[in-house]
Amino acid sequence: xxxxxxxxxxxxxxxxxxxxxxxxxxxxxxxxxxxxxxxxxxxxxxxxxxxxxxxxxxxxxxxxxxxxxxxxxxxxxxxxxxxxxxxxxxxxxxxxxxxxxxxxxxxxxxxxxxxxxxxxxxxxxxxxxxxxxxxxxxxxxxxxxxxxxxxxxxxxxxxxxxxxxxxxx
Numbered sequence: 001x002x003x004x005x006x007x008x009x010x011x012x013x014x015x016x017x018x019x020x021x022x023x024x025x026x027x028x029x030x031x032x033x034x035x036x037x038x039x040x041x042x043x044x045x046x047x048x049x050x051x052x053x054x055x056x057x058x059x060x061x062x063x064x065x066x067x068x069x070x071x072x073x074x075x076x077x078x079x080x081x082x083x084x085x086x087x088x089x090x091x092x093x094x095x096x097x098x099x100x101x102x103x104x105x106x107x108x109x110x111x112x113x114x115x116x117x118x119x120x121x122x123x124x125x126x127x128x129x130x131x132x133x134x135x136x137x138x139x140x141x142x143x144x145x146x147x148x149x150x151x152x153x154x155x156x157x158x159x160x161x162x163x164x165x166x167x168x169x
Contacts, residue, residue, distance in 0.1 A: 010040065010167035011084035015075035017093035021048075021158035025150040026097045029075070029162040030067055033139035034088035041137035041146050043165040047125035048114050051157030055111040059149040060128055063101035066143050070098030075164070089139070091164050101145065107137060117157070125161075136167070 021028050033039050046058050072094050077087035112126040130136045137146050148162050 010169045011087075012080040012165070012167045013077045013084070013087045013089070014080070014163060014165045015077045015091045016161065016163040017073065017075045017091075018159065018161050019073070019093045019095055021150065021155050021160055022095065022097045023156070024097075024152050024154050025158065026152055027061075027067055027070075027094055027100050027147040027149050028160055029091065029093045029164070030063070030145045030147040031089055031091045031139070031164040031166060032066060032145040033141050033143065034168065035142050037088045037168040039089045039139035040131065040167040040169065041139065041164065042129075042131040042167060043163075044128040044146070044148060045125055045163040046112060046148055046160065048158060048160035049117045050114050050155050050159070051116065053114060053116040056114045056155065057151040057153055058110050058112050058126060059106050059151055060108040061100075061147045061149050062104040062107050062137065063145045063147055064104050064143060065101035066145060067098035067101050067147070070094045071096035072098065088168055089166060093162060100147065100149075101143070107146070117159070
C-alpha cells in the first residue's frame, strides 16, 4: 500500500464502524466536511459479510449537501498522533437509510466480494486509496461529504466495516 504524505500543518485521523446495514442500503457511512478546517480524505476501506456470499456494489459518492434523517451513530475519530488537535470532521455510520444529500458524483465504484459469516475463505476488503498518487478528496464546509453507498441493492444479513482516513488542514 502506498504511503500518503502528511500535508504541512495537517493532523491525521481514522474512524471505523461495524454496522448492520438496512435491507436495501443507500449511504451506510459518511465523512462530512468541517466548519473550521479543510478535510482531505486519503483512504476509505470497506469489508463485510452477508447471509449469502456474493459481490456488493460499493460506491463512494461526493455530496454537496448533508444527509438527513436515518438512524446514525457517531464514529470515533482517532488521531494518529497524541499531539493532534481534536478532529473537527464527525463521521457517521447508518443502520437505517438517511435521505441522501445532493450527489456531486460517484468518485469510485467497486464490486467487492463479500463472504458469508461462516466462510473460511477470509474477509476481502476494498481499499480506495486517494492521495497516494494524486490529490485526496477535498471536503470544504459541513455540507460536503464523502458517502459509502451500497446502491440500494438488497443485502440480506449485511454486516459491514467502514474505515475513513483523513487529514485536516
